[in-house]
Amino acid sequence: MKHIIIIISSILFSTLFYNQQIGLNISIFSVLTVIILAVSNTHKFKNKTTLLYIFIYLLTAALVFIQYTNLSILANIIAFLTLIGSVTESKSSIYVQWYNGIYTSIVGYFHRKFIKQNIKDEDETQKKAIDILHITKLIGIPLIFIIGFIVLYKNGNPIFNDIISKINFDFINLQWLLFTVLGYYLFSNIFNPVQVDSATNIDLQTGNTLRKSETFSIEALKKEKQLGTILLLLLNILIVFYLATDIISLSTINSTHASVLSSQVHSGIYTLIASIIIAIIIILYFFRGDLNFFKDNRILKNLSYTWIFLNAVLVILIATKNYNYIASFGLTYKRIGVNIYLFLTLIGLITTLLKVSKVKNFWFLMRINTRIAFGFLILFSIIDWDYSITKYNINHAPLLDLNYLINLSDNNAVLLNEYRESTNLNTEQNNRIFTKHLDYIKTVNNRNWQEYTYSNLKLKVTAKKTISNAYSR
Amino acid sequence: MHILGNIGKSSLLAASIFWIIILSDTFNWDMVPYIFISLIPIYVICALTILITICPIFWFLENDNYNKQRIFKTYFPIYTTLMFSLCAYSIYKISTDIVVLSFFISAYITTVQSWVWFTKEKVEIK
Numbered sequence: 174m175k176h177i178i179i180i181i182s183s184i185l186f187s188t189l190f191y192n193q194q195i196g197l198n199i200s201i202f203s204v205l206t207v208i209i210l211a212v213s214n215t216h217k218f219k220n221k222t223t224l225l226y227i228f229i230y231l232l233t234a235a236l237v238f239i240q241y242t243n244l245s246i247l248a249n250i251i252a253f254l255t256l257i258g259s260v261t262e263s264k265s266s267i268y269v270q271w272y273n274g275i276y277t278s279i280v281g282y283f284h285r286k287f288i289k290q291n292i293k294d295e296d297e298t299q300k301k302a303i304d305i306l307h308i309t310k311l312i313g314i315p316l317i318f319i320i321g322f323i324v325l326y327k328n329g330n331p332i333f334n335d336i337i338s339k340i341n342f343d344f345i346n347l348q349w350l351l352f353t354v355l356g357y358y359l360f361s362n363i364f365n366p367v368q369v370d371s372a373t374n375i376d377l378q379t380g381n382t383l384r385k386s387e388t389f390s391i392e393a394l395k396k397e398k399q400l401g402t403i404l405l406l407l408l409n410i411l412i413v414f415y416l417a418t419d420i421i422s423l424s425t426i427n428s429t430h431a432s433v434l435s436s437q438v439h440s441g442i443y444t445l446i447a448s449i450i451i452a453i454i455i456i457l458y459f460f461r462g463d464l465n466f467f468k469d470n471r472i473l474k475n476l477s478y479t480w481i482f483l484n485a486v487l488v489i490l491i492a493t494k495n496y497n498y499i500a501s502f503g504l505t506y507k508r509i510g511v512n513i514y515l516f517l518t519l520i521g522l523i524t525t526l527l528k529v530s531k532v533k534n535f536w537f538l539m540r541i542n543t544r545i546a547f548g549f550l551i552l553f554s555i556i557d558w559d560y561s562i563t564k565y566n567i568n569h570a571p572l573l574d575l576n577y578l579i580n581l582s583d584n585n586a587v588l589l590n591e592y593r594e595s596t597n598l599n600t601e602q603n604n605r606i607f608t609k610h611l612d613y614i615k616t617v618n619n620r621n622w623q624e625y626t627y628s629n630l631k632l633k634v635t636a637k638k639t640i641s642n643a644y645s646r
Numbered sequence: 647m648h649i650l651g652n653i654g655k656s657s658l659l660a661a662s663i664f665w666i667i668i669l670s671d672t673f674n675w676d677m678v679p680y681i682f683i684s685l686i687p688i689y690v691i692c693a694l695t696i697l698i699t700i701c702p703i704f705w706f707l708e709n710d711n712y713n714k715q716r717i718f719k720t721y722f723p724i725y726t727t728l729m730f731s732l733c734a735y736s737i738y739k740i741s742t743d744i745v746v747l748s749f750f751i752s753a754y755i756t757t758v759q760s761w762v763w764f765t766k767e768k769v770e771i772k
Contacts, residue, residue, distance in 0.1 A: 272727075280726045283758050287718055290766050324678045337675060347670035369723040 186356025203234035248554035281362035503570025667748035
């Protein structure tokens with residue numbers, strides 16, 4: 174039964190993906206994956222976490238069909254790995270689920286082979302090994318000799334050579350068959366997901382809360398506290414000074430030059446990256462163990478909270494600079510990236526604050542931050558960025574960089590073409606947009622059913638409207 | 647450890663995968679002699695890969711308390727993940743040409759199967 178399901182799935186896999194681009198096939202493959210997992214792991218599908226990951230996986234599959242962006246494809250792949258990892262062990266951390274997901278997808282078949290050989294009786298194993306070896310010999314040895322002799326005889330007899338040369342295996346699509354084998358391998362890997370025992374067990378045994386060690390020196394803790402207090406105090410003074418100068422420079426420079434704003438944002442970002450990483454490392458170092466339980470750690474804790482707060486102010490200042498930059502020159506991927514980075518940094522600071530105040534360990538930070546990052550990846554994949562950037566820039570940017578928009582993916586082709594029709598552009602830009610739109614329509618219309626995306630449906634509706642309008646006239 | 651036997655089986659497996667993928671793209675009777683000749687370099691590459699990357703793990707770690715099964719469970723996931731990443735990255739970096747593709751696919755599958763053969767040799771759970 175298992176093999177029949179996998180064989181049917183692998184044939185479907187080839188039908189969906191062999192010589193095809195991404196599109197509807199990803200959505201069908203996702204549904205197929207969920208069905209296969211449900212068939213082989215029914216009891217695990219009652220778990221709420223697994224059900225949530227199924228929903229996320231199917232959502233990302235739908236997003237690939239609707240948005241057709243690289244981010245949605247990436248989100249779908251990561252959601253696939255998370256789901257597989259969750260079926261393996263739903264209670265483990267998300268990064269362990271990713272690892273289990275990757276491990277299952279690339280080598281699950283071989284891992285199960287190893288497990289099976291340990292379970293089976295030695296006699297049975299030997300018996301089967303002999304059978305397989307015999308079959309291999311029966312097929313392999315005559316095949317090798319026949320091929321060898323054909324090559325020898327070919328040179329000895331021209332008629333034989335002619336006949337052999339006419340043998341044509343073109344009717345067999347060996348590549349399609351190999352692709353089906355790949356599908357078989359993938360589906361047999363995920364049919365019964367496996368786990369990396371060492372990583373999963375350690376993860377399950379490790380909690381989120383720090384524990385007081387049985388023996389510690391109060392003298393050593395006092396020294397460490399002194400060092401931490403002095404260091405954090407000086408760093409706080411330094412960052413206050415930096416922030417004050419930054420606020421002054423922000424209020425005095427009223428430049429609208431792209432280069433000035435760009436350098437302001439980018440130098441700020443580099444400062445921020447270094448500052449936040451050092452901040453988190455220092456805080457993690459001082460609050461790694463028994464100092465958390467030391468009675469006189471109040472000052473050190475308050476200094477840490479202050480430093481986290483001041484770093485958050487630094488984030489807000491850079492966000493303000495980036496906002497000015499966007500308001501003057503419109504959206505680009507880099508500018509959006511800066512905003513996303515700032516937002517994630519702010520979340521990183523909040524989780525570090527939680528770690529210190531709730532006496533959590535390093536793994537708590539890892540778990541919560543990776544979970545949040547995964548959540549945001551899914552959230553951001555909902556947005557069609559190329560379309561959004563184009564729409565925002567056309568409607569709001571005082572200085573429109575049309576060449577940047579033309580170089581984006583085809584997702585903005587229709588929007589740009591509408592803009593071209595409503596505005597007087599120079600000949601070069603006009604031609605580039607026209608060609609881009611034409612290529613987009615050609616690409617969409619030439620797609621096979623496996624490659625269909627939502628844009629195919631939209632184009633069909635537009636074409637129907639155009640025809641009906643023409644008839645009504 | 648039956649190293650020679652393992653290398654022999656691995657070479658045959660690697661050669662089979664390598665040539666099946668290449669022949670699926672183009673088949674020509676004149677290529678047949680090369681298939682046989684290629685067994686020599688394939689054997690050398692397999693021997694070096696197995697001797698350098700797999701055998702030391704068993705040589706250094708296997709003892710009375712740490713048997714092959716435990717070594718497999720602990721180090722096989724790390725090895726395969728690294729091997730897969732290396733092969734995928736090499737294909738991405740070098741080219742998706744059929745020869746490169748078949749070389750790295752056969753390298754990945756052969757090393758993974760070689761691990762299974764090594765742990766299959768003697769089944770004694772301690």
